[in-house]
Amino acid sequence: MNIGFAPFLPWPVLAALAVLTLGIAALGIYRGMRGSWIRTLAAFALLAALANPMLMQEDRDQLSTIVPLIVDRSPSQETPERVKMTDEALAALKDRLAQFPRIEPRIVEVREPAESESPSTRLFAALSSATADVPPARVGGAIFLTDGQIHDIPSVNQALGFDAPIHGLITGKPDEFDRRIEVVRAPRFGIVNDEQQLVLRVVDDGKSPGSTAAVTVRMNGDEIATLQATPGQDTPFSFKVPRAGNNVLEFAVAEVPGEVTPINNRTVQLIEGIRQNMRVLLVSGEPHAGERAWRNLLKSDASVDLVHFTILRPPDKQDGTPINELSLIAFPTRELFVDKITSFDLIIFDRYQDRPNVLPTIYYDYMAQYVENGGALLVAAGPEHAAGNSIALTPLSSVLPAEPTGQMIEKPFYPRLSEQGRKHPVTRGLDGSDTEPPHWGRWFRSVDVEKPQGQTVMVGADNHPLLVLNRVGQGRVAMLLSDEGWLWARGYEGGGPHVSLYRRIAHWLLKEPALEEEALTARAAGRTLEVTRQTIGDDPGPATVKAPSGRTESMQLKQTQPGLYQAQKHMNEIGLYQITSGNLSTLVHVGAVDAPEFKAMISTTETLKPLADKTKGLVIRVASSGGGVTVPPILPVRGAVRIADNQRLTIRMTDETVLKGVNTLPLFAGFAGLAALLFAFSAMWWREGR
Known part of the structure; x- marks a missing residue:
């Protein structure tokens, strides 16, 4: 309670009147005039009434004590046992705090952000946010409900922003x-x-x-x-x-x-x-216009080691040209096709015809074995493939995907993708293939074949096979049944995608994963999982995704191109996912592989203990011997907490208040003020009448 003023006149005016009154009073007293003291008292009573003095009393309410309750809901807390412990301990702690009306719990449940790639438990960042709008004097303490695996614990010498105990209620068991x-x-x-x-x-x-x-x-x-x-x-x-x-x-x-x-x-x-380097053996049966297209393509790739032989003149042809005038070297057939055949990644026969004087028949058998044991063979066929000296009449026929009829198809045509070819990764999406006719130049002849095996991905005139792909044993074989791909290389009628086509054929033969007909791949970008299913069959249906926790869900795949189905989804869990589609399966890790959250999963009391000891807090496990949870009682304390209690959660109660209003009582208002003034003036009148 105190005294305040609400003057009826400005203070300077009242001050001037007071000075004038003092002057007159001093003069009267100095001259000994009767009644001077009474007049002075009456004047000052009037001045006091003009100053309007009043008694003031503040009406204040006690503020509540804020106690942040930080609940750890990070991935390491998501085991069924810890989820149950956390829920039960949180409910018990709410009941404990509810017994104290002046304690206001501020509950913050900390979950890993959905976009986080490297999950970690950041409880002290949550504590800082929870107390950002609270005066430090109102914070009575902080309680952490966690497994102890916290990754942003400050050092014991680092300021927390308030002076109150830090407590830790630890889930899990001590012998984990x-x-x-x-x-x-x-x-x-x-x-x-x-x-x-x-x-x-x-x-x-x-x-x-x-x-x-x-x-x-x-x-x-x-x-x-x-x-x-x-x-x-x-x-x-x-x-x-x-x-x-x-x-x-x-x-x-x-x-x-x-x-x-x-x-x-x-x-x-x-x-x-x-x-390291792809070793390719290219054997050209004779010089022709398409030979340079093959050679230029292979030589332009720095990762290709090319061995190229062209049969300029077979041994049985004698035209009288002196040997020293021929640019020839001996064809090392045994070294290439027997001793070192397995060192080649790919063998290409470019318009090659059977010449027993060059390649003995037994060598074709070696090549067939090379393919069956995992090798790659590409046959680029011309008219000789339909003749009587075709390599299709040698032991190599056991691995070739189609048999020639002995006829050539001599008519102009646009190479087209077959129904399988639109889905097959070797030919799918070739530039110019999406129009009718295709937006590329024509060819004029192809080898007629029958009984094609594997996949016919390109067709020629009258839908006859043009490009056939097949698996044989552990190896692969491709047959291009025309020798006029060079027309595209020369830009005839606008050319065509010969570079893309030839490279894709070679990479498919070399078992490039991206060109597999049936493939399932997955990749992760942050928390987003992208699943890609490649097939030359019908719609493969949804893919099954198994999360790190063991939970499974179905992911519906949508066709984006013929034979290509994709889907994307944001994943909530961090870790190793298994994706299954039919008999195909793949793995992908979503999020950081070395995320701190999964490096240590056992509960511990050691991480919070140094900070709790410094602030006189308590760190204790909530698991009880009976299988339930036990939460310590609350101990409210006035003033600073000086001693730690090893059985109770100490809370420093705040002394902060809030002003609700001010009650005022004017001293010269009403009958009391009027009586005082009447008394002063009556005394003055009485004295003057004597």
Whole structure:
């Protein structure tokens, strides 16, 4: 309670009147005039009434004490046991705090942002946001409901922005154990069929069972090895990259009974396969216009080592030309087709006809075996393929996908994609193929064949086969049944996509993953999963996606091109996904492979303890011996918390108040003021009357 003024006249006027009154009073007293003191008292009573003094009393309410309650809902807290513990502990803690009306809990549930690629638990960032609009004096403490795996804990010397206890209620059990696997070092690229090495490590968090761990290794879905790894020690592993392009190397450590979660028992390493140099053997049966097109195409590719032979004059032809005038070298047939045939990635016969004096019949059998054992053969056929000396009449016929009828089809035609060809990755989307007729030049002859096997992806005149692809054993064979592809290279009638076509044929023969007829691939961009299904059949239907937690869902694929189906979806979980479509399966890791959230999954009290000790807080597990949860009672404390309580959650109660209003009582208002003035003036009148 205090005294205030609400003057009826401005203060300068009242001050002037007071000075004048003092002057008159002093003069009267100095001259000894009767009644001077009474007159002075009456004057000052009047001045006091004009100053309007009043008693003022503030009406204040006590403010509540803010207690941030930070609930950890990060991925490491998503195991069924911890979810149940967290929910029960949160409900019990709400009941505890509800017993104190002056305590206002501010509950913040921290979940991983949907767009996060590398999940981590950032509870102190949430605490800072929760207290940003609260004066430090009103914060009575902070309670963390978590498994203890927090990745943004400040140092003990770092200011929190308030002076109150930090408490930790820890989910999980004290004797937890978890096994995980990680790749320590690995190459990002590898040369195909060259030895590569990486280092992996099995890590046991918590009390280790002390035994070796069995690690299953898969390359592109196929199991290639089983390792015995000692937990905590680096384990080297040697392997060969089987193909060019993307290769998925998967490591899975056997699950241990009782471990926290198997979500981190698998990891993948993506390795891009690179062909050091593709060795190609090109054998041209005779000089012709298309020979240069093949040679220029192959020589323009720096990754191709080309060995090219052209039969300028067969041994049985004698025209009298001196040997020293022929630009010839001996054709090393045995070295190429027997000794070193397996060193070639691709063999091309360009308008080659059977010449027993050049290639003995047994050599064709070697080439057939080369194909069946995984080799690649391309036959670019011309008129000689329909003649009596065709290579289709040799042992090589066992791997050729079509038999010549002995006739040539001599009429102009536009090469067209067949129904299968519109879906096949070798020919799908070739420039100019989407019009009728195709937007490219015509050819004028092709070899007539019957009984084609495999896929006929291009057709010529009257829908006769023009390009046939087939698998034989472990190898592949392609037959181009015309020798006039050079017309496209020369730009005749606008030319055509000969470069794209020839390269795709070669890469399909070399088993490039992107050109497989039936393929399932997946890639991740942040949290977005993109699934691509390639097929030359009918609609493959939806793909099945298995999340790291084991939850499965169906992803509907939409056709984007003939034979190409795709879908995209934002995924909520971070980790290794398995996608299945029919009998095809692939793996993809969504988010960062080394995300902090999955590096340690066991609960711990050690991370929060240093900060709790400094602020006189409590860190305790909520799991009770009976299988439920137990939350400590609340202890409100006035003033600074000086002693930690190891059984209760101490809350510093605030002394802050808020002003609701001010009650005022004028001292000279009403009968009291009027009586005082009448008394003063009556006394003055009485004195003057004496």
